[in-house]
Every structure is written in C-alpha cells, then in structure tokens.
Amino acid sequence: MDGLGWTLVVPLKPLHLAKSRLAPVAGETLRPSLALAFAEDTVAAALTCPLVRKVLVVTDDPLATERLAALGASTAADLPGRGLNAALGHGERIARAEDQGAAVAALNADLPSLRPRELARVLAAAGRRRRSFLADAAGVGTTLLAATPGMPLDPGFGGPSRARHSASGATELLLAEVESVRRDVDTGEDLRDALALGVGPRTAAAVRALTAPAGLRASAGSGR
Ligand SMILES: Nc1nc2c(ncn2[C@@H]2O[C@H](COP(=O)(O)OP(=O)(O)OP(=O)(O)O)[C@@H](O)[C@H]2O)c(=O)[nH]1
Ligand SMILES: C=C(OP(=O)(O)O)C(=O)O
Helix, strand or coil, X not given: CCCCCEEEEEEECCCCCCCHHHHHHHHHHHHHHHHHHHHHHHHHHHHCCCCEEEEEEEECCHHHHHHHHHHCCXXXXXXXXXXXXXXXXXXXXXXXXXXXXXXXXEECCCCCCCCHHHHHHHHHHHCCCCEEEEECCCCCCEEEEEECCCCCCCCCCXXXXXXHHHHCCCEECCXXXXXXXXXXXXXXXXXXXXXXXXECHHHHHHHHCCCCCHHHHHCCCECC
C-alpha cells in the first residue's frame, strides 16, 4: 500500500489557548504567534510530502484558518468544547464523506522540525498496517495515528496516548530516522531540542522575536 495518498487531519486549538506550557519561555504575548508558527511549519512540510494528498486543519481560530488555508490546507471548524479526539473524529468524518476510501492520519500541529521525507517514511510504513501510530520523542504520547481505507481512526490522544493507542490494537511504528515526525514541542526544553534538529522558517522567525532566553534566540537559525 506504499502508493496511498493520505489525508492528514491536523487539530489546532484556538491560538490564545494553545501551547500553554510554553508560557514560561514565550510569555503570554508571543505564545500564540509561536503556536501559529509551529502549525504553519508543520502544515507547509506536510503539504510537500509526496504521500500526502490533502491536509485538513480542524480549528476554530480565525487567523490560523486564514494562514493555513493560504498555505494550501483545507480547513474545518471545530466542535467547540468537545476536545481533541472529537475534533479528530470530526475531521475523519469530513475526509471520508469526501472520499469513502480515504487513508486518514491524525498529525499534531506542534512539529516545527517536520521533514517531508521523514513523514513519507512514516506514511509508507503506515500504509502496510491497518491502523498504526508513531510515539512522540518522549516515548509517552503520540504524534501520528494512521488508519488505512475502511479502518476507523479511533483516536485516543492526550497524555500517555502511546500506551492507549497500543492497547487499542494499533501497531506501533518502530522506525529509524524519523526524529522530525516525533519531535513535538510542548515545553521550553522541547523547543531547544527542535531547534537543534532544525525548524521551519516561521518557527525560526518567531523564536528570534522572543525577548526571553538568549540561548534559544542564538540557535534559532532556520534549516531542516
Ligand atoms: N481542534 C482542536 N485541536 C486541539 C484541541 N486540543 C488540543 N488540540 C491540538 O492537539 C495537538 C496536541 O495538543 P496538546 O499538546 O495537548 O495541546 P497544546 O495546546 O498544543 O499545548 P498545551 O496547552 O501545553 O497543552 C495540538 O496540535 C493542539 O493544538 C481541541 O480541543 N480542538
Ligand atoms: C495530545 C498529545 O500530545 P501532548 O504530549 O502534546 O499533550 C498526545 O501525545 O496524545
């Protein structure tokens, strides 16, 4: 099933609420722009992956909707107050209403280091399983959950979702050289790790605008 064209469902909280754990690094003013930059770099990289047919962002944020649509993503309004897994289920239903045979994967919006070639490696492996997932860099959560045509996504994101997805019968994808797909950014330490890996241009610019830790600014050159 290497030839599958995937629809990626990318969930994104309203920016004023997103990435709350980055408040100590970014402050309340710059945190929303950092969250938007992560989402833009994630979506831009995903859209250039040859195995991706479509990126559908589920969000209620007007600025993110405008900016991500301008990059070439499709967008859908969230189900307000229902949370992350409901948003993913909503995106999955939209994708499959448009194309019953769609292969659908949920991808977090906080992967500023994402490299299209590494995403292609993950999606190619996911195409050989019915339902599968990739653990995050910490080995606790999940950055990507994939379901081939006819398989329900059945998302169980949030906190220790690696164990939850495994218990639900999804196959864990154990792959080398896919660090950029696993490198989600929740904390200042995660951001340092992402910068060391290389981030997309919007995240690099947003980090340079931070007035806080000089160590972060110094390593915020773009380049993945
Ligand atoms: N559409 C939508 N996306 C969500 C929702 N909750 C979380 N997300 C997104 O799901 C992904 C993982 O979410 P988290 O890391 O838990 O949340 P976050 O806002 O990124 O970070 P924290 O505020 O620090 O928890 C991110 O892309 C979020 O924007 C929701 O209720 N609706
Ligand atoms: C929602 C998740 O991510 P985070 O670690 O960003 O909360 C998850 O891994 O299931």
